[in-house]
Amino acid sequence: MIINVARKELKSLFASPMGWIILSILMFGFGTLYLQGVNSYFEVMSGAVRPAERVGVTIYVGSQIYSTALFLLSVTTPMLTMRLISEERKSQTMPFLLSAPISLSEIVIGKFLGLVIFLSILVIYIFVMLSTLNIWADIDFGYLIGNSFGFILLIASFTALGIFFSSLTNQPIIAAITTFIALVSMVGLGSYFASDPSHWFNYISMTKHYQSFTRGVFDSADIIYYLLFIVTFLTLTVRRLDSDRLRG
C-alpha cells in the first residue's frame, strides 16, 4: 500500500510541469557548475594553491556541486513538500485517501517516499555526472558514494520536515514559506556555528552531521541522527492527521 501511495505521488509530480521544471533547472545548474569546475581545476591547482593543499579533481568539483546542491535543495524542497498534504486539503482530495483502506501512517510514509524517490533522481544524476570524470582521471568513488548516501539522508530529512509543516495548514503557500524558513535557518545556523566545533549547536546541526559523509565516513551516530529526525517528523505528521480525524 505504501508503494501505491508513493507511485501516486510520483505520478502527480510528473503529471504537472512543476516536477519537470524543478528537475531541469537544478540539473542545468549542476551541469554548469560541473563544467566550470573542470575548466578551472588545472588553473587553480597549478598556480594559486600550495602543493600541500592541493586536492583531487573529484573533491574539487564534487565539493562545489554538493555544497550548492545543499543550498538549492533547501529552497526547492519546500515547493515540493507543500503539495503533499496542504494542497490535498485545499483541493478537498484528502477524503479520497482517508476513505480508502489505507492507514494514516501508510499515507504519510508513502507520500514521503514518493518525494524522496523523486529527489533521489538528482542525487543519481550528480553521481553519474561526476563519474564521467573517470574517463580521463582516476576518481575517488568512495567520496562519491559517501556524499550520495549522506545527501539522500539529508533530502529525506528535508522532506520529513516539509511534510510536517504541510500537515499544519490548508494553505500550500504558508506550508512552503514555513518549511523554507525552517530549512534555511537550520542550514544557515549550521554554517554560522561551524567555526566553533565545540558549540552545542553542532550536536543538532543538520549540516554538521553531513560533514563526515563528505569525507566518505559512514558514522553510525550521523545515520541515527538523520533517521531519528525523519521518524520524529513523520510521526508528528501522522499524529496531526489523526487529530484531524478525531476533532473534525
Next chain:
Amino acid sequence: MNKVIFENTIEASNLTKSFGKNIAVNDVSFQLKKGEVLGFLGPNGAGKSTTMRMLTGNLAPTNGDVRICGIDIISEPKKAKALIGYLPEMRPLYKEFTVNEYLTIAARFHKVPSSKIKKALEEAKEKCGLSHMSKRLIENLSNGYQQRVGIAQAIIHNPEIVILDEPTVGLDPIQIREIRKLIRDIGQQHSVIISTHILPEVEMVCDRVQIIDNGQLVFHGSIEDLKEQRRGNKLLVGFSKAPALSRLKKIKGVDKVENAENGMFRFHFKEKYLPAEEIVNLSVKEGWGLYHINMDITSLEETFVNLTQTS
C-alpha cells in the same frame, strides 16, 4: 474478504458528533439493509455530511459506533473501509490525471488485484458512461462528467455499500436525470446511501427515507410512509358562480370549508368520506359552474417543512 451475508450492511448506533460545544449529530441510529437505496434528507447544516463522514471513517464519532457488515469501523478501519465506496460532496478528483490514470489509482488504493484492474476499470466506466472519455484529463471534463468520474471512483472495487453525498448538486437537468438513473442502477447490486435536499429526487430514486434536522433523526420510513404524510383529507374545488360558504359546509361529509387561492375552496372532509361525487351532483343541480375539482396534496416541501420544524 468476508463473504458472510449480513442482513444489515450498515448499523449505526447512537452516533453523536460534537465540535466543541456545537452538537452536529445527536444520537442518530439507523440500519441500511442489503440492496436498499436510502435517502438522507435534511436542510443545509443538518448534519448529513457529518454523518456520512463518520460512516466512511473520515471522522471519528464523539460517541456511538458504526458497523459495516458487522465490522467495527473504529477498531478495524481497513477491513471496513474496503467494503465502502464514498463520494464526498466536494469531488476528490486529481485533476492533473486522465480518467484512466485516476481510476487505476483508485482501484489500487482499494486493493483490486492488478490482474483485475483493467476489467474493473472497463466495468466502472461503462456503468458511468465514461468509456469514450478514458484518455481525457479530468480537468477538461464538464461538471457532469467529473461527477461521473467521482461515482466511478466509488464503485470501482465493487463495494457492498456506496455512499454518495449530494450527487446531483450543480448539474443541469439532463445530467441530473442521467445521474439518477445511474444511482438506481447501482442500487440493483449495492446498498446505497445518498444525501440530498432535493425532495423529488428522493421520491424518484430511494426505497427508504431518513430526514435529519439539527443533528437529529426526525423521520424514517419507506417512501410510501412519506407519501402518506402528504395526502390529507382535502379537496380543492373551483366554482365560477360560487354559493355562500355556509351552503357548502352543509354538504354531507364535509368538515370545514375555507377560501383558497384563485377564488377556489378547500374542503376538509371527514375520515372515510369522499364528498367529490356529492359536490359535482350538487353543482349541476344548483348551477354553481364547477370548473375544477382535485385532491389537494400537500407538497413534499410542505411535508418536509412540517417535519423539520415541529421537532
